[in-house]
Amino acid sequence: MTRALPPTAKGGAVASDRPPSRHATIRDVSKLADVSRMTVSRVLSNPELVKAETRERVLQAVASLNYVPDRTAGSLSTRRTGFVALVLPTLTNVNFSMVAHGLTDVLRPKAFQLLITYDNYSQQERETQIRNLLARRPEAIVLVGAAHSRGAAALLAQVDIPVIEVADDTTRPVQHAVGFSNQEAGRMAGQHFIRRGFTRIGALASQPHGDLADHRGEARIRGLEAELRLNGLSTERILRDGDAPVSYDHGAAKLGLLLDRHPDVEAVFCVSDLAAVGALMECQRRGVAVPDQLSIMGFGDFDIGRVVNPSLTTIRADFQDIGRQAGQLVLDLLGPAPPAAPEMIDVGLTLVERGSVGHR
Amino acid sequence: MTRALPPTAKGGAVASDRPPSRHATIRDVSKLADVSRMTVSRVLSNPELVKAETRERVLQAVASLNYVPDRTAGSLSTRRTGFVALVLPTLTNVNFSMVAHGLTDVLRPKAFQLLITYDNYSQQERETQIRNLLARRPEAIVLVGAAHSRGAAALLAQVDIPVIEVADDTTRPVQHAVGFSNQEAGRMAGQHFIRRGFTRIGALASQPHGDLADHRGEARIRGLEAELRLNGLSTERILRDGDAPVSYDHGAAKLGLLLDRHPDVEAVFCVSDLAAVGALMECQRRGVAVPDQLSIMGFGDFDIGRVVNPSLTTIRADFQDIGRQAGQLVLDLLGPAPPAAPEMIDVGLTLVERGSVGHR
DNA sequence: GATGGTTATGTGTCCGGTCACATTTTGAGG
DNA sequence: CCTCAAAATGTGACCGGACACATAACCATC
Numbered sequence: 075m076t077r078a079l080p081p082t083a084k085g086g087a088v089a090s091d092r093p094p095s096r097h098a099t100i101r102d103v104s105k106l107a108d109v110s111r112m113t114v115s116r117v118l119s120n121p122e123l124v125k126a127e128t129r130e131r132v133l134q135a136v137a138s139l140n141y142v143p144d145r146t147a148g149s150l151s152t153r154r155t156g157f158v159a160l161v162l163p164t165l166t167n168v169n170f171s172m173v174a175h176g177l178t179d180v181l182r183p184k185a186f187q188l189l190i191t192y193d194n195y196s197q198q199e200r201e202t203q204i205r206n207l208l209a210r211r212p213e214a215i216v217l218v219g220a221a222h223s224r225g226a227a228a229l230l231a232q233v234d235i236p237v238i239e240v241a242d243d244t245t246r247p248v249q250h251a252v253g254f255s256n257q258e259a260g261r262m263a264g265q266h267f268i269r270r271g272f273t274r275i276g277a278l279a280s281q282p283h284g285d286l287a288d289h290r291g292e293a294r295i296r297g298l299e300a301e302l303r304l305n306g307l308s309t310e311r312i313l314r315d316g317d318a319p320v321s322y323d324h325g326a327a328k329l330g331l332l333l334d335r336h337p338d339v340e341a342v343f344c345v346s347d348l349a350a351v352g353a354l355m356e357c358q359r360r361g362v363a364v365p366d367q368l369s370i371m372g373f374g375d376f377d378i379g380r381v382v383n384p385s386l387t388t389i390r391a392d393f394q395d396i397g398r399q400a401g402q403l404v405l406d407l408l409g410p411a412p413p414a415a416p417e418m419i420d421v422g423l424t425l426v427e428r429g430s431v432g433h434r
Numbered sequence: 435m436t437r438a439l440p441p442t443a444k445g446g447a448v449a450s451d452r453p454p455s456r457h458a459t460i461r462d463v464s465k466l467a468d469v470s471r472m473t474v475s476r477v478l479s480n481p482e483l484v485k486a487e488t489r490e491r492v493l494q495a496v497a498s499l500n501y502v503p504d505r506t507a508g509s510l511s512t513r514r515t516g517f518v519a520l521v522l523p524t525l526t527n528v529n530f531s532m533v534a535h536g537l538t539d540v541l542r543p544k545a546f547q548l549l550i551t552y553d554n555y556s557q558q559e560r561e562t563q564i565r566n567l568l569a570r571r572p573e574a575i576v577l578v579g580a581a582h583s584r585g586a587a588a589l590l591a592q593v594d595i596p597v598i599e600v601a602d603d604t605t606r607p608v609q610h611a612v613g614f615s616n617q618e619a620g621r622m623a624g625q626h627f628i629r630r631g632f633t634r635i636g637a638l639a640s641q642p643h644g645d646l647a648d649h650r651g652e653a654r655i656r657g658l659e660a661e662l663r664l665n666g667l668s669t670e671r672i673l674r675d676g677d678a679p680v681s682y683d684h685g686a687a688k689l690g691l692l693l694d695r696h697p698d699v700e701a702v703f704c705v706s707d708l709a710a711v712g713a714l715m716e717c718q719r720r721g722v723a724v725p726d727q728l729s730i731m732g733f734g735d736f737d738i739g740r741v742v743n744p745s746l747t748t749i750r751a752d753f754q755d756i757g758r759q760a761g762q763l764v765l766d767l768l769g770p771a772p773p774a775a776p777e778m779i780d781v782g783l784t785l786v787e788r789g790s791v792g793h794r
Numbered sequence: 795g796a797t798g799g800t801t802a803t804g805t806g807t808c809c810g811g812t813c814a815c816a817t818t819t820t821g822a823g824g
Numbered sequence: 825c826c827t828c829a830a831a832a833t834g835t836g837a838c839c840g841g842a843c844a845c846a847t848a849a850c851c852a853t854c
Contacts, residue, residue, distance in 0.1 A: 097594075099810055100810065109833075109834090110834045111811080111812090113834080115812060125832060142569050143810085144809090144810055150504075150507050150510055152811085164531075165531035168526050171524075175524075178552075188550070189549070190548070190550045209503060210547070211505075234457075323741065355742055358743045377681065377683075378682060378711070381683065383715055383718045459840055472804060472805080475843095479842085484802075485803090504840055504841065505841090507840035510808090510809045510810065510840080511842040512842060795854105796853105796854095799850105800852100803849085804848085808842090808843085809842090811839090813837085813839100815834105815837105821829100822829095823827090
């Protein structure tokens, strides 16, 4: 329960007291069952190699000692940790969590353990996280996002395990990628608005600056910009303001700003459903009818978009599927016949038409 | 990049090929720097013990070999893994994620690494997750929720590391607890409604059944029930229906059901803000004015509650603070002077009055 | 220049498993 | 009852670090 105080405890910082082993070891079990360590080991990993009678005896010893094999020790010997590292921007974004769930769906049955960390959208922090993770000797590393600091990129480039970048653009990954084109998302939004007859199209995004930046959101905005230009439309209603990541509040506040600056805006694309819902709510408060007076489109297909009024038209990427595919890719790459070429899987995007986008 | 195929590869399942070491070891570094292993080890953990000149030489060797110390090996020797295990119901609930963030806030600076898993609200799965985690020899284990299967409870009871149950009731924890009273939350909701003059009070919750059950939500409901009874009010408008965990959709659907069954209901408490927001949206669709015709209260103070119209009155528990306090408790318990008695920290609850609750 | 206390560095062992290989036991067949 | 392959079990080394302790280098002092 409580740690035994080292005998030399002076109340000060006693850093180097090697705590006594409090766990039963394989030797304890082997003695109790009167077999060799190896037999115990076999009972636990290849039971069919051990005679039923002996096996039973060993299992009883295991149970009576509450023996739980130490995977740290096992890993050192087998050189297989069973860890797969996962780096997310944050744990608080459901879509990123879905990537983790998707990975777990595939990897948990194969006895892999996810090592999940996050970097709060900071490339600097991401680099130190990657470094820490590598010290744990994961068998593969999965990262949400393809933008890395110079140091992180160097780290990943010289690593000898599968590296999979997910939920981002699949162009020029370090090794492998499972994702979609963020620019394409922006283009889809633009095309949809244009098809609906809108010409005064705006957008809400964060301002990209320095270490903390939402590269994926920015890419979406660039896609929209490109589409607008292609159609000879103005891009002046695209608002980049505030810090990443965007939120409900961001959407509400910035929609107000956009409306003040460009009262003539007909349709707004938000880099995230969160901002879109915030914008929608701000419209309710201002008495701006959606979609009659203003159309709103989001990105990400968050649950909330389905219940708001009107329901939110959005662009969907299946993040759980991304996780699953990444997980399967990890298994393939770690398997007996790993694919030789880098995999670049594009899971595509779907425009989900609901109620928040009208037409002219 | 790709795994070297074992020389014996027949294309079949080659399970037991011990992959050759692909990482530089401390010996490699020591040879290159022409020092002993121990000097290298010291440079990396107690640099001040090594002469500046030697240190420099070692660091160069480290850099040129891209040496990353293997924490698996280190852990085996020091008997300190630096892992703190965290078991959540799911990764997709922001409040649980906030617990993880709070823990990280405190533990990351102390070089601990969270080992995060989730059990999809299944006690059975939770038990196997705990078992897997223990094999990794975490130095402490933090669990969201205090309800465990018989096996899990046994596992936790005989473990020799700090066990902290968080974000749940703090009564009778296995060891320590950081949380709040869910029943109290229900009572607070009831009291607030009653103060506002309502008598026909209802609630939305999931149906508790079997392995998958939302014990926390159920406790809130029981608190509300108790409060209603205490005031001689009917509890018949409390609706327990559908599977846990509740969601926006659940709230929307079940509010409809409640309204159909009890058109006279004046105020509804939802076990989660998610359900509350869903209910609110359903009201918008049905033309039921909130709060004029119906008052709605949630639990959890999710971001979305602040932006909807009307904004959502809710009961707030500071989940990130829970995480931080749990993290600090871990540090204390692992420190040189661990508290002897079990800690039971109640972080309390706050009623956040916003727009969705009116009065008679 | 011998003495002794720092400071700096090195050696052997162990952590708790698993691997490769060796040895013993078992049982079918002659 | 012996032979011999197959099945069952055991032995020693090793994975990559860190600890405890030993030894060497340094430097001031007398």
